[in-house]
Amino acid sequence: MTSPVRALWDAPRAAPAPPRHVWRDAVLVGSIVVAAALEALLRPDVPWRWLWAVVLVGLSATLLWRRTHPLAMLTIALVVGTAVGFAAGADPQLFTTAYFLVLLYALFRWASGRELIVGGALVVLGTVLSLTSSGTTPGDVVGGIAVAVATGSLGVALRWRARVRARDLEQARLAERVQLARDLHDTVAHHVSAIAIQAQAGSLVVAKDPAATAEALRTIEAEATQTLREMRAMVGVLRADAAPLMPTPTLEDLQGLAVAGDGRPEVVVQVQGDSGAVPPPVAAAVFRIAQEAVTNARRHGRGVGRIDVDVRIDADGLRLAVDDDGRGAASTPPGFGIRGMQERADLLGGRCEAAPRPDGGWRVTVSLPRTGWGA
Incomplete structure (x- = not known):
């Protein structure tokens, strides 16, 4: 067999699978029984009308x-008729x-590829046999073929539409999973990383500097509390009953990333330009990217003493730069942080780059042109 025919022969049944029975089926069968009886009663000119009425009622x-056995049902109807x-x-x-x-429509709507080929051959055979019967004109044959083609085309069209819809739903589910993974990484993972860093710092100074240890414990407590708060908010959003519990971050929230130092890497945040002109989705993306970049610098940077977060807003768009003064990134397995930052920038028509600086340290730059902000 040629490739197109083989592809059709191997085609599976329509997805998603059809229902076995619905209430409309009983109504349809009952309507046919009534229609066949009334037509046989009201059309005495039709030969063998009561025989055909009984056959049609039985079929x-x-x-x-x-739906579940389209080829078998069509074959029974054609052979008996x-x-x-x-x-x-x-x-x-x-x-x-x-x-x-209706049986012909069901064949094209639900059957597998090989059932379509066999069923189509049966329909063609039935058409040829009708040419040999008395009283059948070429016009009747052409009209019957046209109706059959239209019916099959309708079944194929609805089959394709259902397949596209199922694919779109699957893509939507995958997108939701990616968004959920991104949000978990950018919110909860940020605070968990901070907890881990503070715990490591506290274990190093516990014997030498009790005050620094106490400060590390207070930071761990604050980060753990914030983590629980954001986890509850995200669960509430997923349950669709508490969306207001997790407000969208803004550019003003970037100041919350600033850290004075005190044994930790100092984080300096600067925002230049009109932050009010930045749409909320863009501001939220910038905050999450900056948050992730700062977390990566703290967690993976070696000898980091200062992290600069610089946001510039002008007529062309927004530019974010996060620089640290470390000695490069430690060797770590690939994660989802940089990928998540790049995805957020791509969604807004921008670009995100993360690479070592020539003079040491690490730099993350994000460019978001105004053309990608939407209306």
């Missing part, structure tokens, strides 16, 4: 399994026969 049960037609010497002329199109 209406195939509609109940048309064709056999009765040859035995009676006339095709069914009751309008109720049109419900066979």
Whole structure:
């Protein structure tokens, strides 16, 4: 088989899987039973009308399994209908026969690739046999083919639409997972890193400087309290009942990253320009990137004594630079920090770079042009 035919032959059934039965199926079957009986009663000119009414009523049960067994149900309807037609010497002329199109639609909507090929061959065979029967005109054949093609096209279109929708939902779920992972890393991981750093510092000075140890413990307590607060806020947001508990960070919150020193790396924050002109999503991204850069400098930098956080806002956009004076980054396994910073910048049409400085230390720079801020 050629590649397109093989691809169709190996195609799986439609996803997501269809429901086995719904209440509409019973209503549909009941409507067909009533319609077949009324049509046989009101159309005495139709030959063998009561025979065809009984056959159509019996075959209406195939509609109940048309989603789970589309090829089998269509085959039963075609074989039985064709056999009765040859035995009676006339095709069914009751309008109720049109419900066979529902079985054809189900084939193209739910069946696998090989079922589509076999079912299509059966439909073509039935069309050829109809040409040999008496009373069938070329116009009837062309009209039947047109209706069958339209029905199959509708099934394929809805099948493709459901597949695209399922793919979009999966991508949305993946995006939510990435966003949740990013938020966890940028909020909780920041405070946990600070706790670890302070615990290490406290263990080094516990015997020499009790005051510094007490200060480290107070910092650990404050960071742990903030971590619990943010964890509760994030859980509340996920439960959709407490979104206001976690406000969006702003550029003014950058001052909370400043540290005077006292045995720890000094953090100096400077914001130049009109911070009020920066949209909240951009300000939140800048804060998270700066927070992550400061945490990385504290955690991985060697001999870091000062960390500078510089934000400049002008007519072209915003530029963030985070520099430390260490001796380069320690050897650490790859993490998600830099990737998260780059993703945040990319989402706003900007760019994030992290690299060692020529004169020592580490630098993180972020450029966010105004064109990427949106309306």
